[in-house]
Amino acid sequence: MKAKRIFAEHESLIFGTGFIVLLLVLWESIPLWYTLPRGMALFFTTPSRITAAFYQLLLDGTIEKHFYVSAVAFLAGLGLSIIVGLPLGLLMGRSATLEQLLDPYVTAANATPRIVFLPLLILWFGIGIWSKILIVFAGAVFPLLINTYVGVKNVNRVLVNVVRSFGANEWQVMKIVVLPNSVPYIIAGLRLAIGRAILGVVVGEFFGSSHGLGYMIASAATNYKIDVVFVGVAIFMAMSVSLTLAIKQLESRLAVWRPEAAKSF
Amino acid sequence: MAAQAFFTENRRLWLGLCSILFLVVSWEFVLTYIFPVDPFFFTKPSLIGAALKEQVQGGKLWHDLAVSSQAFLWGFTFAVIVGIPVGLVMGWRKRVEYSLDPFLTALYASPLVALAPLFIIVFGVGVLGKAALVFLLAIFPFIFNTFAGVKSTDALLINVIRSFGGTEKDLYLKVILPSTMPYIIAGARIAIGRGLVGIIVGEFYAASEGIGFAISQAGDTYRLPDMFVGIIILSLIAIILTELMRRLELTLAPWRATQEVR
Numbered sequence: 223m224k225a226k227r228i229f230a231e232h233e234s235l236i237f238g239t240g241f242i243v244l245l246l247v248l249w250e251s252i253p254l255w256y257t258l259p260r261g262m263a264l265f266f267t268t269p270s271r272i273t274a275a276f277y278q279l280l281l282d283g284t285i286e287k288h289f290y291v292s293a294v295a296f297l298a299g300l301g302l303s304i305i306v307g308l309p310l311g312l313l314m315g316r317s318a319t320l321e322q323l324l325d326p327y328v329t330a331a332n333a334t335p336r337i338v339f340l341p342l343l344i345l346w347f348g349i350g351i352w353s354k355i356l357i358v359f360a361g362a363v364f365p366l367l368i369n370t371y372v373g374v375k376n377v378n379r380v381l382v383n384v385v386r387s388f389g390a391n392e393w394q395v396m397k398i399v400v401l402p403n404s405v406p407y408i409i410a411g412l413r414l415a416i417g418r419a420i421l422g423v424v425v426g427e428f429f430g431s432s433h434g435l436g437y438m439i440a441s442a443a444t445n446y447k448i449d450v451v452f453v454g455v456a457i458f459m460a461m462s463v464s465l466t467l468a469i470k471q472l473e474s475r476l477a478v479w480r481p482e483a484a485k486s487f
Numbered sequence: 488m489a490a491q492a493f494f495t496e497n498r499r500l501w502l503g504l505c506s507i508l509f510l511v512v513s514w515e516f517v518l519t520y521i522f523p524v525d526p527f528f529f530t531k532p533s534l535i536g537a538a539l540k541e542q543v544q545g546g547k548l549w550h551d552l553a554v555s556s557q558a559f560l561w562g563f564t565f566a567v568i569v570g571i572p573v574g575l576v577m578g579w580r581k582r583v584e585y586s587l588d589p590f591l592t593a594l595y596a597s598p599l600v601a602l603a604p605l606f607i608i609v610f611g612v613g614v615l616g617k618a619a620l621v622f623l624l625a626i627f628p629f630i631f632n633t634f635a636g637v638k639s640t641d642a643l644l645i646n647v648i649r650s651f652g653g654t655e656k657d658l659y660l661k662v663i664l665p666s667t668m669p670y671i672i673a674g675a676r677i678a679i680g681r682g683l684v685g686i687i688v689g690e691f692y693a694a695s696e697g698i699g700f701a702i703s704q705a706g707d708t709y710r711l712p713d714m715f716v717g718i719i720i721l722s723l724i725a726i727i728l729t730e731l732m733r734r735l736e737l738t739l740a741p742w743r744a745t746q747e748v749r
Contacts, residue, residue, distance in 0.1 A: 237585035245590070265609045322502035333729040334722040335684045338699075340691065341706030342714060346528065417596065424601045425688050429703075436601070440692075443604030451605050459597035466596045 267448040272456065275449035284438070289457070291433040292423050295351055299358025300419045306359075307366030307415075308408065312396065314367070315374025315404075332368060336360040336418075337425050349430035357426040361418035369411025373404030405476060413469040420462050530711040535719070538712035547701075548720065555697040558614045559686050562621025566678060569622075570629025571671060575663065577630065578637025595627040600688050607693045617689035617697075624685040625678040632674030636667030669740030676732035683725055 229236065250268050252258075258266055279285045314321045314328075340357050347353040381399045390398065427436025435454050442450035494501060511532050518531040526534070542548040577584050603620055610616035644662045653661070690699025702717035 233582075234585040234588075237582055238589035241586035242590050265605075319502065322499050323506045325499070326503040326507055330722055330726055333680070333726045335680060335687055335725060337684055337687050337691075338702060338718050338721050341703045342718065345706050345709070345711075345714075417598070421598045421600060421684070424598045425603075425691075428604070428688070429691060439601055440604045443608050446608070448605065451602075455597075455601045455605075458601050459593065462597040463593050 264446055265448055267452060271449050272452045275447075276453045276456070279450070279453060285435075285453070285457070288433060288435045288438045291351075292427065292435045295354035295358055295426065295434065296419055296423045298351075299355045299422060300362050300415065302355065302359045303363035303366055303415060303419070304412075307363040307411075308370055311367040311370025312374055312400070312404075315371045315377075316392070316396070316400070321371070328364065328367065331360075332364045336364075337421070340426060340429065344430050349432075354423065354426040354431070354434070358419045358422035361422040362415035365414035365418060366408070366411045369407045369414070370404055373407030374400055376407070377403045406473065409469060409473050409476060413466060413473070416465050416469065417462060420458060420465075424458060526711065527709055528711070530715060534712040535715045538710075539716045539719075542713070542716055548716070551696060551698045551701045551717075552720070554614075555617075555686055555690065555699065558617035558689070558697070559621055559682055561614065561618035562623075562685065563625055563678065563682050565618070565622045566625035566629055566682070567675075570626040570674075571633050574630040574633025575637055575659065575667070578634045578640075578667075579659075579663065584634070591627065591630060595631060599623055600684060603685075603688050603692055607689060612693045612695065617686055617694070620689045621682045621685040625682040628674040628677040628681065629671065632670040632677075633667055636670030637663055639670075640666045669736060672732060672736045672739055676729055676736070679728045679732065680725065683721070687721070 246269050250270060252266075253268065276285075310324075314324060336357070339360055340353070343353040343356050343360075347356060377400050381403075382395055385395050385399055423434070424436045424439075427434035428440045431437045431440075435457055439451050439454035442448075442454065515532045518529065539548075573587070577587055600620075602623065606620050606623070607616045610619050640663050644666070645658065648658050648662055686697070687699040687702075690697040691703045694700040698717055698721055702714055702721070705711070705714035705717060
């Protein structure tokens with residue numbers, strides 16, 4: 223009876239991990255019950271071989287070297303997009319004229335996949351770190367800017383008027399009412415921005431690059447080292463999932479009053 | 488004053504237009520008179536216009552667009568065909584949800600575009616590789632939005648169908664799918680953006696035709712006006728498709744329009 227109750231309580235956890243374990247076991251066992259034709263075998267690998275490759279690359283310092291380059295591009299680009307996106311979002315939220323002037327660009331740029339600017343950025347800034355930082359920036363700045371803007375727009379008018387009536391200037395209105403009210407939106411924007419930033423790092427390093435995890439994946443693929451491709455993909459996955467989970471934790475702790483709509487991926 | 492009333496009413500429109508016009512004119516002006524343009528590194532609107540005219544008349548643009556949209560449509564169609572049923576079942580069967588949710592959430596959150604080189608070497612540089620990439624990227628918004636839609640279906644409607652002796656099929660076709668529709672459209676909007684990323688990255692990586700290839704090739708050969716034509720055309724397509732979905736969302740479910748966070 224006790225086992226049954228434990229099962230009922232943790233059903234979602236059991237099924238969730240169970241499914242992933244099942245998939246991994248199935249994947250691992252494919253070579254046991256099916257011999258792949260030679261052409262296919264070239265593209266095939268198993269979880270155990272990926273793990274072995276990971277361990278190997280970790281030992282000889284390859285991962286550390288590439289990870290460092292990718293992390294720098296990621297952090298610098300994300301930092302730059304916070305520095306630009308937040309203030310601009312705040313200003314656009316507070317000034318209708320500025321909003322109407324900038325709106326066409328923001329809407330257009332947000333709808334366009336910013337990856338398309340990569341060849342242009344490579345041409346202008348070379349294949350070094352700067353083109354990566356800027357493509358990360360281009361991806362991450364708009365979710366931040368737009369979410370900040372929406373947060374400012376959704377500020378309670380009554381609160382703003384109260385603070386104004388007590389003689390607050392624009393700066394104080396910003397500090398006392400607008401900013402705290404926008405925090406949940408900004409955090410939601412940050413979560414989106416992280417996803418876009420990682421996308422930017424990956425694709426930016428695919429092309430015209432000689433360092434970074436994206437480069438590691440692309441060059442391994444050209445040499446048919448499928449294990450290494452999956453090691454790179456797994457590292458990116460782990461990065462995105464853990465960062466997203468961390469931000470979600472922050473989100474649920476910071477704001478219980480956060481609107482439902484901001485939750486979507 | 489009719490004119491003044493027009494301006495105050497459509498302030499958003501004309502301020503936006505003025506702003507775009509100002510940018511284009513000053514871009515042209517500055518590069519023509521103040522800093523003469525070095526065609527190797529920069530370009531100006533008049534040159535882009537000339538390149539656009541040439542590409543449209545030469546038919547190159549249409550060819551590139553046809554190639555890219557073929558791969559996009561294949562991938563997108565399969566994402567719809569597979570994604571919606573998976574989302575429906577996930578939303579309706581608790582144990583399916585428990586099993587799939589952590590796995591698919593992890594995939595949705597991760598940059599699957601990292602698999603692009605692998606896809607291209609496995610499926611080739613033709614339509615198949617790009618379509619597979621588009622499929623992989625576009626399927627998750629469909630799964631998760633359908634899932635969310637099913638979850639928010641009105642329980643009362645379900646009970647009505649049950650009380651009148653409806654079958655499982657009736658339940659899916661008459662209640663769950665229609666009330667999920669607005670969510671699916673919203674998912675389609677996100678999927679379009681992701682699918683376009685798939686096409687672009689696939690064509691940047693390895694291709695011999697297509698709009699993404701045209702952009703990267705123009706970049707490699709320092710033909711900036713051609714590159715800008717590609718970028719502008721692609722932006723326009725993205726904007727039009729996104730806006731179309733937003734309109735569709737508005738007509739299908741006007742009550743959701745107010746709580747939009749992009």
